Amino acid sequence: MKTIPVILFGTGGVGRALLRQLIASEKHIQERSGLRFEVVAVADSQRWLFDPAGLTAAKLHSIEQAKGQGDPLPGGKPRPDSLLAETDVAGVRNAIVVDVTAADGMERVYQQALDFGYGVVMANKKVLAGPWSSAAQFYNHPAVRHESTVGGGQPVIATARYLADINDHIYAIEGQLSGTLGYLCQQLDHDVPFSQAVAEAKKRGYTEPDPREDLGGQDVMRKLLILARLAGWPLEAADIRVESLYPASLENSSVTEFMGQISAVDEQMATRIAEAKADGQTLRYIGRITPEGGQVGLLPIAADSPLGGLKYISFHTALYDDDQLMICGKGAGVEMTAGGVLGDMIAVAREVF
Ligand SMILES: NC(=O)c1ccc[n+]([C@@H]2O[C@H](COP(=O)([O-])OP(=O)(O)OC[C@H]3O[C@@H](n4cnc5c(N)ncnc54)[C@H](OP(=O)(O)O)[C@@H]3O)[C@@H](O)[C@H]2O)c1
Structure with a gap:
């Protein structure tokens, strides 16, 4: 069984759906893929929660509920300037950073994640659709996945990638x-x-x-x-x-x-x-x-x-x-989008770590 730490940026509609799916599918993912996702950090725009030992399912559920009611992250602390510097210092290795925000400026986070040997999964389109000079490095990177950026989780990115791989014009x-x-x-x-x-x-x-x-x-x-x-x-x-x-x-x-x-x-x-x-x-x-x-x-x-x-x-x-x-x-909806994110997390965990 591989344990994969997860660092989640964003607890809006998609982030909360992802938390629900991680809780509901924990056993299935363990049995089918031999993977255990352990959410170690959750951040919103103001606060964050970090436990290197992993946040319990009960804690994740309370985060999902609180954010759904518009409350702040329960027990959250003000966000540090660089979350990943703290996770790295705390010894978090082979983690997956998940970006389900719509925030600008996440490029620096992705870059730092890759520098630390983490994988990156995003539903946020902004970096990939930014200037090519800075976006190019995240395309076709083996540790980066972004199925949910187009088509809400349908295999659209996978299809485009497949066509390019086999040199179809x-x-x-x-x-x-x-x-x-x-x-x-x-x-x-x-x-x-x-x-x-x-x-x-x-x-x-x-x-x-x-x-x-x-x-x-x-x-x-x-x-x-x-x-x-x-x-x-x-x-x-x-x-x-x-x-x-x-x-x-x-x-x-x-x-x-x-x-x-x-x-x-x-x-x-x-x-x-x-x-x-x-x-x-x-x-x-x-x-x-x-x-x-x-x-x-x-x-x-x-x-x-x-x-x-x-x-x-x-x-x-x-x-x-x-x-x-x-x-x-169906190309929209938070559950499908979160499903696409979860599929990407499984792919990175299987193929990269
Ligand atoms: N909704 C869909 O069906 C769908 C489909 C495909 C793709 N997407 C993409 O998925 C992403 C999330 O969508 P959503 O509907 O879940 O958005 P949302 O409900 O607006 O949630 C965004 C979340 O990101 C948090 N956030 C903002 N800036 C942040 C930062 N710098 N660091 C950490 N967290 C930050 C927000 O924090 P607060 O809670 O503090 O505001 C909020 O929790 C977007 O990029 C969207 O384009 C969505």
């Missing part, structure tokens, strides 16, 4: 890469005004607290860029044209003001959807990329095509020439 990648925007498009199909669809998505918790983070298209752009880079195209964010679903004039208003003003877009959206429908098409927020660059935005798509049906990511390649390779399934 990828010509283009396209997909409906946001569950939130997919939901909005479905509502538009049913003639729900755009502002009402956004308000409902926010109420259901499908959007970020500030819906502009979804509507601006940056998250989709990051996913597309990660896929492009896996395909071997060292593109930058500037190579992808991004259509925002709200006007620049609403950029600086408060969330409440924004929600009050977004109806300004309703008429224009209703016209676009009516025009698409008149042509037998439907509007979908699609990302498309080739070695030359890409675009992310609302496009009219044949209603009966796979992308019209939502949830598809497809690879156009030399091997899959006449019939593109498609991955289809």
